[in-house]
Amino acid sequence: MFLITVTKNEISHNFRFSNIEELEFNSSKMTIVTDNFLTKFIMEEGGFSVVESPLNSPHDSKKNIFSQVKYDQDNKVINIFRSAVSGRPIYYYINNEGDFFCSTHIHMLRDAGVLIEENTKVLPEFFVYRIVTPPNTLYKNIKQLSIGDQLCIKIKDEGCIFRSLDHYHFPTQDNNIRSIHESGEKILNLLSQSIEILDSCKDNIALLLSGGLDSSILCKICQDIFKTNDSYSTGYPFEDPDLNLEKSYALSAGEALGLNHEYYQATTEEYLKGFLEAISLAENPLHHLQSCMT
Secondary structure (H helix, E strand, C coil): CEEEEEECCCCCCCCCCCEEEEEECCCCEEEEEECCCCEEEEEECCEEEEEECCCCCHHHHCCCCCEEEEEECCCCEEEEEECCCCCCCCEEEECCCCCEEEECCHHHHHHCCCCCCECHHHHHHHHHHCCCCCCCCCECCCEECCCCCEEEEEEECCEEEEEEEECCCCCCCCCCCCCHHHHHHHHHHHHHHHHHHHHHHHHHCCEECCCCHHHHHHHHHHHHHHCCCEEEEEECCCCCHHHCHHHHHHHHHHHHHCCEEEEEECCHHHHHHHHHHHHHHCCCCCCCCHHHHC
């Protein structure tokens, strides 16, 4: 997680992380807060980058970017990028004074002094579709990036302004593919290439296997590339435990793939506790029953 602010006045330091960088401009201050876990602060010629990645070293992290904030000192611009492989949000906000705030987490914006209010206008959309389409959020005046978006913010003496917002460009269609088999082979190769990038952290990879197509294919690829043999899943039988299909799917898939599969079944008391804790910790309403166990 990270927080980037450009403000005329110093923000309060209510952060739980020790990795805080501060830069001075003629009329404003920049504060960069990172967790030093997924996110890294990297000094570069002519500025810096904040990179969020599952890879550990600053060199490797740019091979697999979840999100990146890049500051161009010469042009006084901040470029914020959310990659197509990231499921994590990037929120941003500019107040009437031209102060700019950007973070992966709403609570970090709150810690930096941003007023957090409910955006009631989007509730019908959320209740129907269970999501709020970017750039809108459940929070008033706070926007978010779509996957693949790149936002450019210009820093001026009188404050920050939006410069541009570029959306994700889909790859062009490959007209040379003539069969479902060829299409499947290409998808498999692309998936394998994206997973091979994780080689430097292969010993820290955990396989979550529900027994469905997506998780089974990814587990098989990791097994072939990294020789990973341990997988995990969890569930809660809301009806008859003997009809717990989630469990039978996961165990049968693990057996078919030759994995050492560990299934965790929550008790009613554990599920209720997890449900209340998840509501307390989550920054958006929960709409998936697995969120409690996760």
